[in-house]
Amino acid sequence: MSAVMSTYGRYDLAFEKGEGAYLCASDGRRYLDFAAGIAVCSLGHGHPHLVKTLQDQAARLWHVSNLYNIPDQIRLADRLAAASFADKVFFCSTGLEAMEGAIKLCRRYHYANGAPERWRCVTVEGSFHGRSLATISAAKNPKHLEGFGPETDGFDQVAFGNLNELRAAIGPQTAAIIFEPVQGEGGVRPADLDYLRSLRTIADEFGVLLLLDEIQCGNGRTGKFFAHEWAGIAPDVAAIAKGIGGGFPLGAFMATEEAAKGMVPGTHGSTFGGNPLAVAVGNAVLDVLLEDGFLDNVDRTARALWDRLQDLVGRYPAVFESVRGAGLMLGLKCVIPAGDMVVALQKEGLLTVPAGDNVVRLLPPLNIDASHIDEALGILDKVAGSWEADDG
Numbered sequence: 001m002s003a004v005m006s007t008y009g010r011y012d013l014a015f016e017k018g019e020g021a022y023l024c025a026s027d028g029r030r031y032l033d034f035a036a037g038i039a040v041c042s043l044g045h046g047h048p049h050l051v052k053t054l055q056d057q058a059a060r061l062w063h064v065s066n067l068y069n070i071p072d073q074i075r076l077a078d079r080l081a082a083a084s085f086a087d088k089v090f091f092c093s094t095g096l097e098a099m100e101g102a103i104k105l106c107r108r109y110h111y112a113n114g115a116p117e118r119w120r121c122v123t124v125e126g127s128f129h130g131r132s133l134a135t136i137s138a139a140k141n142p143k144h145l146e147g148f149g150p151e152t153d154g155f156d157q158v159a160f161g162n163l164n165e166l167r168a169a170i171g172p173q174t175a176a177i178i179f180e181p182v183q184g185e186g187g188v189r190p191a192d193l194d195y196l197r198s199l200r201t202i203a204d205e206f207g208v209l210l211l212l213d214e215i216q217c218g219n220g221r222t223g224k225f226f227a228h229e230w231a232g233i234a235p236d237v238a239a240i241a242k243g244i245g246g247g248f249p250l251g252a253f254m255a256t257e258e259a260a261k262g263m264v265p266g267t268h269g270s271t272f273g274g275n276p277l278a279v280a281v282g283n284a285v286l287d288v289l290l291e292d293g294f295l296d297n298v299d300r301t302a303r304a305l306w307d308r309l310q311d312l313v314g315r316y317p318a319v320f321e322s323v324r325g326a327g328l329m330l331g332l333k334c335v336i337p338a339g340d341m342v343v344a345l346q347k348e349g350l351l352t353v354p355a356g357d358n359v360v361r362l363l364p365p366l367n368i369d370a371s372h373i374d375e376a377l378g379i380l381d382k383v384a385g386s387w388e389a390d391d392g
């Protein structure tokens with residue numbers, strides 16, 4: 001038994017090397033990686049530009065703290081702002097920190113407006129926002145809350161897609177609506193675009209902020225830099241992490257100048273957030289994501305994968321129920337247990353991720369090509385085919 005705390009049920013697999021969309025295991029087997037470290041390795045493994053950037057930065061300077069200016073941090077913030085709705089960016093290292101900071105920002109906004117009683121947030125069922133005491137209380141997944149004492153107060157939850165319930169939940173104490181545009185852990189559930197637009201309208205109507213958790217669905221995963229861009233709306237606040245570091249721990253919350261007005265010196269901090277190593281890699285990831293045509297290519301690749309998965313699901317109705325998701329954040333809702341499917345795919349050399357609602361998540365690197373899609377579909381076909389054969 002190892003000394004690692006047993007909070008994860010792990011697969012019996014360990015990897016030694018990564019190359020693009022592939023991982024090599026310690027037993028020498030090669031796997032096609034459609035897990036990508038849970039949507040983190042957005043450019044695959046060992047991307048030459050990221051490797052060189054990290055090596056050069058490691059030789060120069062690792063860490064100085066936020067007591068000093070960090071020129072690459074300023075550059076990354078400026079670039080993120082230029083590529084989005086936001087004017088202000090705060091860097092941290094993980095997703096939950098980005099959400100915690102974003103929630104604090106929403107409360108401070110109303111405090112700065114002379115309405116400190118507005119501190120509650122309305123959240124949506126099925127979401128995931130991280131594993132801190134506040135973020136498990138925001139998402140209210142009973143499995144994540146069990147045994148951790150009373151919930152952190154301040155979060156009122158409504159059903160996914162129900163606008164009447166949402167309106168009714170907003171009161172004189174509400175500071176913000178929090179929403180994950182494509183629910184990842186919850187089972188790859190995309191919001192329809194009209195629902196997203198309604199969230200914007202309702203936030204405006206009640207004078208509350210709209211905070212979007214784009215930690216998994218942002219960073220180019222849906223074929224636009226942010227998933228909310230598909231709806232033609234802008235939030236007041238957004239949280240990102242996962243893919244923005246390409247595998248280096250990096251997160252951020254970003255806001256309009258107006259929404260960020262309460263975040264004055266002394267209100268928030270992070271020792272590691274935006275350190276020189278992290279922001280060097282973040283800038284390198286942006287070099288690629290924002291390259292002309294990169295996101296259009298993600299969109300094209302995603303549509304090709306979608307069509308092939310639809311065809312697959314049509315041919316194996318006893319195994320798969322449907323395809324859902326957006327861009328390269330796709331889910332196969334299963335008839336058979338999704339966890340068993342993940343293991344069966346692993347045995348054939350394809351890595352995927354289980355999600356809620358009996359879904360197998362496909363989160364490939366954003367720079368895969370047609371050959372990777374062919375290979376993945378070949379494995380899915382083989383596994384589903386043998387399942388149906390066993391069954392009938």
Ligand SMILES: *Cc1c(COP(=O)(O)O)cnc(C)c1O
Binds near residue numbers: 093095097213
């Ligand atoms: C992964 C994730 C988080 C939490 O990120 P951590 O880095 O694990 O803290 C929060 N929200 C969403 C939507 C996520 O997918």
